[in-house]
Amino acid sequence: MKPVNTGNSGILGRxxxxxxxxxxxxxxxxxxRAVRRKPLGAFGGVLVVFMLSISIFAGVxxxxxxxxxxxxxxxxxxxxxxxxxxxxxGRDLYSRLLHGTRVSLLIGFSAITLxxxxxxxxGIIVGYRGGALDxxxxxxxxxxxxxxxxxxxxxxxTALGTSWFTFIFAIALxxxxxxxxxxxxxxxxxxxxGYIDAARAIGASEPRLILRHILPNTVSPWIVxxxxxxxTAILTESTLSFLGIGIQEPNASLGTxxxxxxxxxxxxxxxxxxxxxxxISIAVFGLNVFGDAIRDLLDPRQxxx
Numbered sequence: 001m002k003p004v005n006t007g008n009s010g011i012l013g014r015x016x017x018x019x020x021x022x023x024x025x026x027x028x029x030x031x032x033r034a035v036r037r038k039p040l041g042a043f044g045g046v047l048v049v050f051m052l053s054i055s056i057f058a059g060v061x062x063x064x065x066x067x068x069x070x071x072x073x074x075x076x077x078x079x080x081x082x083x084x085x086x087x088x089x090g091r092d093l094y095s096r097l098l099h100g101t102r103v104s105l106l107i108g109f110s111a112i113t114l115x116x117x118x119x120x121x122x123g124i125i126v127g128y129r130g131g132a133l134d135x136x137x138x139x140x141x142x143x144x145x146x147x148x149x150x151x152x153x154x155x156x157x158t159a160l161g162t163s164w165f166t167f168i169f170a171i172a173l174x175x176x177x178x179x180x181x182x183x184x185x186x187x188x189x190x191x192x193x194g195y196i197d198a199a200r201a202i203g204a205s206e207p208r209l210i211l212r213h214i215l216p217n218t219v220s221p222w223i224v225x226x227x228x229x230x231x232t233a234i235l236t237e238s239t240l241s242f243l244g245i246g247i248q249e250p251n252a253s254l255g256t257x258x259x260x261x262x263x264x265x266x267x268x269x270x271x272x273x274x275x276x277x278x279x280i281s282i283a284v285f286g287l288n289v290f291g292d293a294i295r296d297l298l299d300p301r302q303x304x305x
Contacts, residue, residue: 034293034297037296037297038293038296038297040289040293041289041290041292041293041294041296041297042293043286043289044285044286044287044288044289044290044291044292044293045286045290045293046286047282047283047285047286047290048283048286048287048290050286051101051105051279051282051283051286052105054098054101054102055098055101055102055105055106056102058095058098058099058101058102061098062092062094062095062098062099063081063082063083063092063094063095064091064092064095065095066091066092066095066096066098066099066100066252067091067096067250067251067252068091068092069089069090069091070086070089070090070091070092071089071090072090073086073090074086074087074088074089074090075087075088075265075268075269076090077269077271078271082094084097084271084275085269085271085272085275087262087265087269087272088261088265088269088272091250093257093271093272093275096252096257097252097254097257097275097276097279099252100252100253100254100256100257100276100279101254101279101283103247103251103252103253103254104234104237104238104253104254104255104280104283105234105283107164107167107168107171107233107234107237107253108171108230108233108234108237109230109233110168111167111168111169111170111171111172111175111233111237112171112172112175112226112229112230112233113226114168114169114172114176115171115172115173115175115176115179115226115229115233116176116179116222116225116226118172118176119175119176119177119178119179119180119183120179120180120183120218120222122137122176122180123179123180123181123182123183123184123186123187124183124184124187124210124214124215124218125210126138126180126184127183127184127185127186127187127188127191128187128191128206128209128210128214134184137180138181138184141177141180141181144173144174144177145177145178145181147174149174149175149232149236150236150239150240152170152173152174153170153171153173153174153236153240154240154243154245156169156170156173156174157170157240157245157246158245162245162246162248167237167240167246167247170240171233171236171237174236175229175232175233178225178229179222179225179226179229182221182222182225183218183221183222183225186217186218186221187214187218190213190214190217190218191214195213196209196213196214199212199213223294224291224294224295227287227290227291227294227295228288228291228292228295230287230291231283231284231285231287231288231291234254234280234283234284234287235280235284237253237254237255238253238254238255238258238280239255240255241253241254241255241256241258241259242255242256242258242259244259254276254279254280254283255276255280257272257273257275257276258273258276258277262276
């Protein structure tokens with residue numbers, strides 16, 4: 001902080017005072033410090049950006065139409081024409097991997113966005129209101145969390161049918177209870193603080209208290225939970241597609257590329273399962289380590305370390 005000498009004239013005459021101005025840290029400096037503190041998290045962030053980039057520009061980067069068969073070139077290994085080989089129909093695995101990554105990431109991000117908004121708002125409202133509403137919602141959350149994630153998602157998809165909205169809704173439904181529980185616990189702590197009592201004393205309404213005072217203070221754990229759950233959401237989508245109740249052929253997703261047909265050719269054409277498996281591993285690993293780094297950077301208890 002730099003002291004600034006300011007002159008002040010008044011009844012007692014001129015006097016010098018010291019005014020302290022806080023030193024502002026630019027985003028670039030903060031980013032460099034974050035990379036130095038969390039190099040593995042930065043590497044995960046690079047992987048996430050890479051996966052997002054190839055998903056966005058899949059149509060530009062592809063060599064062939066991902067669903068176009070080339071029966072004369074079935075089960076070819078990597079070569080100058082088909083960079084990652086071909087499948088049982090002669091489709092280019094490289095192009096299918098690009099579009100499959102786009103589908104898996106799109107469903108995963110959409111599901112986590114829906115789960116974060118829905119589960120987070122429910123957690124904040126019931127945490128602030130308490131009482132019977134909180135009790136009922138928490139029992140529902142307990143019931144949802146009692147079922148394994150993939151079983152609950154399979155039940156929802158089977159009941160509602162296979163569509164993009166169904167996949168997103170099913171994954172969001174199984175991810176939202178955990179997010180709701182975290183935001184509720186944070187809200188319970190925030191609502192007991194002095195500035196909440198002060199705002200309530202001057203007549204602030206409940207919506208104003210929630211939107212202006214509670215919601216901004218839950219953003220950090222909200223972001224941490226959403227980032228941490230992204231890897232699980234992508235795994236859930238891949239598992240549903242692998243089991244045959246997710247994205248259907250001939251459309252590509254990372255799970256669809258690992259279905260039973262690919263398993264039949266794993267000895268004759270192992271690249272059919274290797275490449276989508278590597279893509280899933282990279283996406284989940286990058287999201288997990290990036291999420292861990294975000295959690296540590298936003299946790300006040302970790303800032304001094």
